[in-house]
Amino acid sequence: MQKIPKAEYTAEFKEQAVKRVKEGRSVATVSKEMGLVEQTLRNWVKAFDAGTLNAAGAPKVTAEAMELSRLRAENVRLKREVEIPKKSDGVLRQGCAVKYAWIKARRDQFALNELCRVLQVSVSGYRAWKRGGRTARQGLTDAQLLALVQSIHAELKGAYGSPRMVRELRARGFSVSKTRLERLMREHGIRGRHKRRYKATTDSSHSRPVADNRLARDFTPSAPNQVWTSDITYLWTDEGWLYLAIVLDLFNREVVGWSLKPRLTTDLVTDALTMAWFRRRPSPGFIHHSDRGSQYASYAFQEKLTRYGMLCSMSRQGNCWDNAPTESWFNSFKHERVFGERFRTRDAMKATVFEYIEVFYNRRRLHSTLGYTSPVQYLKHWRTTQSPENPVA
Incomplete structure (x- = not known):
């Protein structure tokens, strides 16, 4: 064995x-x-x-x-008491409900009693609000709702437009109509970052063997670990380029593996694949899809696919739509975190990539394809619904 x-x-x-x-x-x-x-x-x-x-x-x-x-x-520890009121200035004057929502969004960063003490609310009041108490059911005025939306917009770095924002608000305990939210966002110029057109960067001018397109644009597998897709993108910093490779599980659109390096070499894609395999440990026989780039066609990468028992699939030449979900992920990442920002160091870009993938995207970002749940939440829910006759992949 x-x-x-x-x-x-x-x-x-x-x-x-x-x-x-x-x-x-x-x-x-x-x-x-x-x-x-x-x-x-x-x-x-x-x-x-x-x-x-x-x-x-x-x-x-x-x-x-x-x-x-x-x-x-x-x-960081010494400045907490100073920074928390400073960041919330103007927003947290709008009432307890807004303060409770702000506390909930930062429970993973600070102790509950510390947050409540600094914002001058009670722990018992916060817990009652989470249980759906009177404060949670009270309607917000336009000024209160606007302050809350502005806070969430800043917290998520402008990632959400109105469809995701209304679901984010409801998840935090606020019943808000889409029409009202759209009006407030429009009147005050609050909008999600706009996406840009896709630009091809794949170098398929090589003599290495390429695989057939096994995926054939079937982007809706019925279970996890049936289809993984991969691709590479370029990220600019003042210190030079960084190259990001990701591995995406199409079932729940989770980034299960990734690698970020200053050189566009084969170990960029093999490292991302290794992370994905060790995280999921899938059974042999599923599809790994990529473009025809030289890194994916290399002997080292193909040998690793064989060792893991994966079936290689590649897009048709010059056809970015054959790998559309991965291209869409890069587009979302760049317009939500990269475009319009200046990264003076590679370390700054590394921190941004890590935070986006591991903290925000996989575990928090509401994904429209998944019914406005995060990839991790979607997979967790799917696993809880599986019967013994249908084992989890």
Whole structure:
């Protein structure tokens, strides 16, 4: 019997997870955000402190960098009481219901009693609001609703237009009509970031073998781990390019693997695939779809597909629509986090990619294809509905 290796994560994933701890978040909070076992993250933090976290060949963590991380964490802790009222200024004057919603959105960052104390509300009142008490049922005035929408719009970095915003509000306990919300957003110029047209970047000018299009634009598998799609995109920083490869499970549109590197090499796509396989450990025989790029046609990547028992599928030449869900993901990521922003360092871009994928997109972002639930929520609900006769994939 083949021995199953221990779970593995890319160096980028480990570094960014540890960075969130060093910035002042607890290990328990970050573990929950990332879907990690707490002890795993504690081991990464210890390895970081010892200077042994990075993969071979990566730059070592210096004593200066370690001290800077500790100072930043202490700075975050000391400034909490100052920063929380400052960020909420003007918004949290609108009433308890708005304050409770603001607290709920930040429960993974701060202790409940601390949030309630700073915002001058009671813990019991917050808990009653979460249970659907009188405060939650009370209607908001236009001014209160506008303040809440502005707060959520800033919190989510302008990612939501009115369809997702109305569902976000309802999920937070506020019954709001779509017509009223659209009017307020229109009158005050609040809108989601606009998407841009797709631009092809694939280099398929190579002599390596290519696979048939097994997927044939069937983007609706009936269970997880039946079809994964992959692609690469380019991200610019003042320090130069970064290249992001992702692996998407079409069933719940979750990014199950990703890799971010300064060079467009084969290990970019093999690392993303390795993360995905160790996370899901799928049974052999399912489809992996990509474009005809040289990285995906390389011997190293094809050998890894064979080792994992995956069936290779590739888009037709020059046809981006054969991999439309992955292209759509890149489009969403860029218009929600990248376009209009300046990234002075590669580290800044790495932090943005990590936060978007692991904290926001997979676990929080409402996906229209999934009935306005997040990918993780959708998969969790699907698993709870499976009977013994229909085992979970």
